[in-house]
Amino acid sequence: MSSRRRAVPVWRRGWVPGGLALLAGLAVAGHRRVPDLGIHLGSLWESVLPWSGLVVPVVLLCAVLRRSPVAACAAVVPAVVWAALFGPLFGPPLGGGGGAPGAGSGSQLTVVTHNVGADNPDPAGTARALLVAHPDLVALEEVTDAALPAYQGALDGELAYRVRIGTVALWSRYPVTDARRLTIDPGWSRSLRAEVRGPGGPLAVYVAHLASVRLTFDGFTAGHRDRNIGALVRALDEEPLRKVLLLGDLNAAAGDRALAPLTSRLAPAERGFGFTWPAALPLARIDHILTRGLPATAAWTLPATGSDHRPAAARVRA
Template identity: 35%
Template sequence: MAFHARVPDFLGLGLLLDNAAPWMGLAVPALLLLAVASRSRTSLVVLLIPVFTWLVIFGPAIVPLSWSAPRTGAATLTLSSQNIKAGTGGAAQSALELAEDGSDVIALQELDAGSAQRVSTALEDVYPHHFVVGTVGVWSKYPLTNSQPLELGLGWKRALSTQVDAASGSLRLYVIHAASARPNDHVDRDEMLRQLAAVVQADPEENMMAVGDFNATSTDRAFKKISSILDEPNQDDGLLGFTWPRSPFPMMRLDHVLVRGLEVTSNTNVEAGPSDHLAVQTVVNLPGQ
């Protein structure tokens, strides 16, 4: 648990250990049973080592945000993001359900042929501003300016940046659908995350959000490149906020919201549409409020 990121990525072992790191704590109950069966006080004392290690590494991330979240300001922005799963035909359904949840900005990933247009048609009355690049798109109640596609070394574009100009303040928004990651096949994803980190670091904008399907967990060594620059808020009700797979139960958090210069008052997962990913929904105080 403590040194998983230092294990060489030989035959995909590093990737597997990185993503399994939080689940290693499940070994503690089994070790406890063995310690009790052995009737050894020394075993019980030694058992404190993995318990303490897990709490030090993952404990801060499972503390409920609601315990320390700043007070909601006079002007806020609610952003929702989801990988809608290509081929389900559910992009518009996801968008409408996220709109009903009170979203001001909706970011979608894994858009397939025709789905972006269906989303725009479904949302046009309330979300007249949108920008779509390849398989990613953003729909907003507020004007979007300085919108740009991002290649991030992939050879085709599945990321974007835009400025969300609300009446009470603006922020820079990055939306990404990182390349897939599998053992011995995650070079493209690693490069996209590396280049995203470089772009974000060079961006002088003080108020920023980066959202989407990063195809990386918070403990993935490739994700550290971007999470060392931007902050990921805890979940409202605590725990690690796993988003995939939606059924039978989430086991990994591949979908993230990262911020800089913004106060996060709420951060949670919500169900929307037929996707195999849960959506992430975050509320921030607009700058200057």
């Protein structure tokens, strides 16, 4: 038996892992063409797309064990495709400026968004952790009535202007001249629009917490969230101000095709993967900062708080 194995030509070894590598490369390159099949399969695949790069070391390990140049060469395909798709996230700093986080000054704003979690055991400590970024705007989601005084006590001294509607809230260093509930679903109390008089002129700030998605036996249940996105897009299309910020927990991973209607109108502030959920071992970025007329110069995540999400931060030109 061992002599037969030694007699197998090297070009006949590793065809299975090599074939899987080629299929993975094709699925990554053509991720927009993966069908939903009524269960949001394509959306689910795009949600885990950054992790598709793990195929490469697995195939290379198989190539070493099988001494297969075929598998090793095939691993190059998903590696190149993955690098072409995600490499730009690790390229030059946003906006040509420094990539290190810091306080906004002059014509810049530092903004933070955080789903603080309705069951957060330390809301005051969470708020203080956000102030480390020296933010000019802080958007919070899942702000309960019981926790609101703690957030106010920590944030009001630094950010004098505040609006809260339902379970979302916005703190601002600059005057908030108008605020209203944003109706993206009947009875929905998890979104607002505020007008802020920033250093570079007025800007519209949207804070949104979209419907959750679930992975069930029936598929990736994202219909409610997608309807929220559609309503949010309609509101943005009617927005009269040129400068717009959208902050919040959109319950959609960065690569999910469901976000395309938003990212075709607003530019994501992203640097690296910026995973925000779950906080203990982040696997996806579902908390987003998107802009129009406010180019991002830096983007990063803050350390974990008492929430199951991590805060996302960005610096933008005002």
